[in-house]
Amino acid sequence: MRRLELAVALVVALACGAVSAARGETADLVISGGIVVTVDAKFSVFSPGAIAVKDGRILAVGPAAEVSARYSARNRYDATGKLVIPGLVNTHTHAAMTLLRGLADDLPLDRWLTEHIFPAEAKNVSPGFVYDGTLLAALEMIEGGTTTFADMYYFESDAARAVDKAGLRAVLGETFIDFPVPDHKDLAETLAFMKSFAKRWKGNSRIIPAVAPHAPYTCSKETLTAARDFAQSERLPILIHVAETRKELSDAHEKWRKTPVSYLASIGFFDKPPSGERLPIVLAHGVWMDPSDRALIGQYGLSLSHNPESNMKLSSGIADVAAWEKEGLLWGLGTDGPAGSNNDLSMFEAMDFAGKLAKVKTEDPTVLPARELLAAATREGARALGLGAKTGSLEAGKQADIVAVYTQTAHEEPFEDVYSTLVYSTKTADVTDVWVDGKRLLANRRCVTLDEKSVLDAAVKWRKKVHASLAVAAKRTKK
Numbered sequence: 001m002r003r004l005e006l007a008v009a010l011v012v013a014l015a016c017g018a019v020s021a022a023r024g025e026t027a028d029l030v031i032s033g034g035i036v037v038t039v040d041a042k043f044s045v046f047s048p049g050a051i052a053v054k055d056g057r058i059l060a061v062g063p064a065a066e067v068s069a070r071y072s073a074r075n076r077y078d079a080t081g082k083l084v085i086p087g088l089v090n091t092h093t094h095a096a097m098t099l100l101r102g103l104a105d106d107l108p109l110d111r112w113l114t115e116h117i118f119p120a121e122a123k124n125v126s127p128g129f130v131y132d133g134t135l136l137a138a139l140e141m142i143e144g145g146t147t148t149f150a151d152m153y154y155f156e157s158d159a160a161r162a163v164d165k166a167g168l169r170a171v172l173g174e175t176f177i178d179f180p181v182p183d184h185k186d187l188a189e190t191l192a193f194m195k196s197f198a199k200r201w202k203g204n205s206r207i208i209p210a211v212a213p214h215a216p217y218t219c220s221k222e223t224l225t226a227a228r229d230f231a232q233s234e235r236l237p238i239l240i241h242v243a244e245t246r247k248e249l250s251d252a253h254e255k256w257r258k259t260p261v262s263y264l265a266s267i268g269f270f271d272k273p274p275s276g277e278r279l280p281i282v283l284a285h286g287v288w289m290d291p292s293d294r295a296l297i298g299q300y301g302l303s304l305s306h307n308p309e310s311n312m313k314l315s316s317g318i319a320d321v322a323a324w325e326k327e328g329l330l331w332g333l334g335t336d337g338p339a340g341s342n343n344d345l346s347m348f349e350a351m352d353f354a355g356k357l358a359k360v361k362t363e364d365p366t367v368l369p370a371r372e373l374l375a376a377a378t379r380e381g382a383r384a385l386g387l388g389a390k391t392g393s394l395e396a397g398k399q400a401d402i403v404a405v406y407t408q409t410a411h412e413e414p415f416e417d418v419y420s421t422l423v424y425s426t427k428t429a430d431v432t433d434v435w436v437d438g439k440r441l442l443a444n445r446r447c448v449t450l451d452e453k454s455v456l457d458a459a460v461k462w463r464k465k466v467h468a469s470l471a472v473a474a475k476r477t478k479k
C-alpha cells in the first residue's frame with residue numbers, strides 16, 4: 001500500500017511539474033481571445049492574441065495559444081469579439097474645465113476666453129472645483145479608453161488627487177500666466193506653489209508634475225524663463241500653447257518681428273539644461289508654423305500636440321500635420337479643453353478628425369492613413385510626453401495600460417481592418433474594459449474606481465454655482 005501511495009504521489013508530482021514547466025510563470029492576469037493590436041514598432045497584430053500581466057507590467061504579448069501555454073493566470077479575461085489596444089494618450093487638455101462644458105460656444109478664441117472663460121474661472125475655480133472637474137474628466141476618459149493625459153490648469157495638486165483616485169496616468173501642468181489667477185497672484189506665488197506641488201507628487205508612478213506657461217502671448221520673457229528654469233532644476237516636463245491662431249502669429253510679428261516658435265527659441269526657452277538632458281517640451285497646436293518653425297521643432301527635439309477638433313471649433317486654422325509626419329517630427333493627438341473647444345474628451349474622435357482634416361488640407365486622401373493615426377493616439381503621444389518607455393504600446397516590459405473595444409456593432413460590422421475600424425468607425429461607447437498598471441478601471445462599461453452618480457451629481461451642482469456667480473439671465477436647456 002505504501003509503495004502504491006508513493007508511486008501515485010510521484011506520478012501526481014511529475015504531472016504537476018510538467019504543467020508548471022509548460023505554464024512557466026504565474027501571471028496576475030491573462031487577456032486572451034481577442035485581436036491584440038500592439039502598435040509596437042512593427043505594428044504587430046495577433047489574432048487571436050493574448051497579453052500576460054504581472055505586477056502592473058506586461059510580461060508577454062503574442063499569439064493566444066503561445067501566451068496561454070506559457071503562463072498560468074490568477075485572473076483571465078476573455079476578449080473574444082473585441083479588439084485589445086494600448087490605452088489612448090491625450091496629449092493636451094484642461095480636465096477640470098469639464099465643469100464649464102457648453103458654457104459659451106461658437107465664439108473666436110480671444111472672445112471666448114476673455115468674455116466667458118476667464119471671468120467664470122475667476123469666480124469659481126477652487127481646489128474643490130478642480131478636484132470635482134478632474135474626476136468628471138477622468139470618468140469620461142476611463143469610459144472612452146484614455147489611460148494617459150496631459151493637463152494644463154490651476155490647483156494641479158487637487159487634479160493630482162483626483163487622478164490618483166481614478167487610477168489614470170497623467171502629466172499635470174500647473175499654469176504660469178501674467179495676471180492673477182485663482183491659485184496664485186504673481187510669479188513668486190506660482191513658483192512657491194510649483195515647489196510644493198512638485199515636492200508632493202514627484203516620484204509618483206502615475207502622476208508627473210509639470211510646468212505649464214500658458215502661451216508666449218500671456219507670459220512675459222521673465223515668466224517663461226522662470227518656468228523653464230524651474231522645470232530644468234526639478235527635471236519636469238513643460239507644456240505650453242504655441243502658434244494657435246492667426247492673430248497670435250500677427251501679434252508676434254508686430255511685437256517681436258518673429259513667429260511664436262522662433263521667439264521662444266530666441267529667448268532660450270527651448271535650450272537644454274546644463275546637464276544636457278532633454279526634458280519633454282510639448283507645444284500644443286502649432287497651427288501657424290512655417291517650414292523654419294518646423295525645422296526648429298526638429299532641431300530642439302520638441303513635441304507637438306495636434307488638437308483637430310479644437311482648431312476646427314474655434315476656427316483657429318488647420319495645422320499642417322501631414323508635413324509634421326513627413327518631416328519626422330514627434331507629435332501626438334489631443335482633445336484640448338472640454339469647455340468650448342471640443343466639447344468632449346473622445347480620443348476616437350480626435351483620430352478621426354485629425355485624419356480627415358489632414359486630407360482636406362492637402363487635398364490628398366493618402367496622407368495620415370489610419371494606422372499612423374492610431375500610433376499618434378497611443379505610442380507617439382506617449383513618446384511626446386516623455387512616457388514612451390512606460391506606455392503607448394502593448395509590449396513586454398511596458399506598464400499594462402490596456403483597452404478592450406467591442407466591435408460587433410452596427411457601426412463597425414462587417415469588420416475588415418483593425419486600423420480602419422478603430423479610427424473611422426469605433427466610438428468611445430464601444431470601450432468595455434480598461435486597465436492602467438494592470439489595475440481594472442472599467443469593467444463591462446462600469447467604472448470601478450469612481451462612483452458615476454456622485455461624480456455627475458457634483459458636476460450639476462457646480463454648474464448651478466457657476467450660473468449663480470455669473471448671474472446668467474438666459475436660461476439654457478440643461479438636464
Ligand SMILES: [Zn+2]
Binds near residue numbers: 092093094241284337
Ligand atoms: Zn488648450
